[in-house]
Amino acid sequence: MANDTNVTWHEHQVSRSRREALYGHKGCVIWFTGLSGSGKSTIANTLDHRLHERRIHSAVLDGDNVRHALNAGPGMLKENHGEAFAQRFGLGFSAIDREENIRRIGAVAQLFSEAGIITLTAFISPYRRDRDMVRQTMKEGEFIEVFVDTPIEICETRDPKGLYKKARAGEIKGFTGIDDPYEAPVSPELTLYAGEKNPETLADEVIEYLQVQGIVAQARTD
Ligand SMILES: Nc1ncnc2c1ncn2[C@@H]1O[C@H](COP(=O)(O)OS(=O)(=O)O)[C@@H](OP(=O)(O)O)[C@H]1O
Numbered sequence: 001m002a003n004d005t006n007v008t009w010h011e012h013q014v015s016r017s018r019r020e021a022l023y024g025h026k027g028c029v030i031w032f033t034g035l036s037g038s039g040k041s042t043i044a045n046t047l048d049h050r051l052h053e054r055r056i057h058s059a060v061l062d063g064d065n066v067r068h069a070l071n072a073g074p075g076m077l078k079e080n081h082g083e084a085f086a087q088r089f090g091l092g093f094s095a096i097d098r099e100e101n102i103r104r105i106g107a108v109a110q111l112f113s114e115a116g117i118i119t120l121t122a123f124i125s126p127y128r129r130d131r132d133m134v135r136q137t138m139k140e141g142e143f144i145e146v147f148v149d150t151p152i153e154i155c156e157t158r159d160p161k162g163l164y165k166k167a168r169a170g171e172i173k174g175f176t177g178i179d180d181p182y183e184a185p186v187s188p189e190l191t192l193y194a195g196e197k198n199p200e201t202l203a204d205e206v207i208e209y210l211q212v213q214g215i216v217a218q219a220r221t222d
């Protein structure tokens with residue numbers, strides 16, 4: 001078996017700070033966490049659009065999309081890679097699979113951020129410990145935890161994919177907020193009340209935070 005202690009980290013010729021100087025803003029990870037249907041993807045995409053309009057380099061990593069490729073489930077992997085591979089590397093929704101999902105996404109987000117990109121992630125990420133472990137891989141101020149605080153009653157009324165209905169009917173087991181835990185952040189950098197405000201207002205609240213922190217410049221008013 002290969003020895004993973006023989007792997008060496010390489011510094012890149014173009015440093016993070018040179019990329020940030022070129023782009024005119026810093027790289028960071030804006031980590032949206034919240035229940036299914038709370039509004040994570042909608043806010044992340046609205047914010048991405050706002051940043052793009054300001055010529056800021058941003059990207060969105062989104063739960064459902066990432067679970068189609070990098071973190072595909074066993075069912076998706078089986079056809080091309082076979083049963084044994086699918087069972088070993090495919091990710092579902094058990095606590096340990098969610099942990100690995102978040103670990104991989106955290107690593108990818110960190111690489112994006114290192115490349116100077118404002119990286120928006122939209123995953124339920126229900127466990128505090130998993131989110132904290134991602135935070136620990138980043139430098140001070142780089143990981144911005146944003147709690148999308150929408151009451152479950154509202155999420156359940158929205159239910160755009162009909163998943164709450166299925167979970168209530170017992171057709172999905174281990175659904176977050178129904179029969180699986182969601183651990184709300186204790187001291188997130190930001191809390192967004194997405195049951196009360198529209199996505200545009202909430203995206204502006206994040207931009208305001210980025211400006212105050214000096215991650216992006218103040219918007220020009222002229
Ligand atoms: N059991 C269970 N619990 C929660 N969510 C479920 C489950 N099964 C499928 N889905 C769908 O998967 C989306 C959540 O994926 P994530 O990668 O964000 O989840 S996690 O962070 O690993 O907990 C989530 O999408 P969002 O609505 O975008 O959050 C659901 O559509």
Ligand SMILES: Nc1ncnc2c1ncn2[C@@H]1O[C@H](COP(=O)(O)OP(=O)(O)O)[C@@H](O)[C@H]1O
Nearest residue numbers: 036037038039040041042158160194197198199
């Ligand atoms: N701030 C908001 N106010 C009202 N509806 C919203 C808001 N944010 C999202 N929605 C709606 O709620 C549903 C779930 O949003 P989505 O972004 O997919 O949530 P998540 O990514 O957390 O699962 C969608 O139908 C979306 O249009």
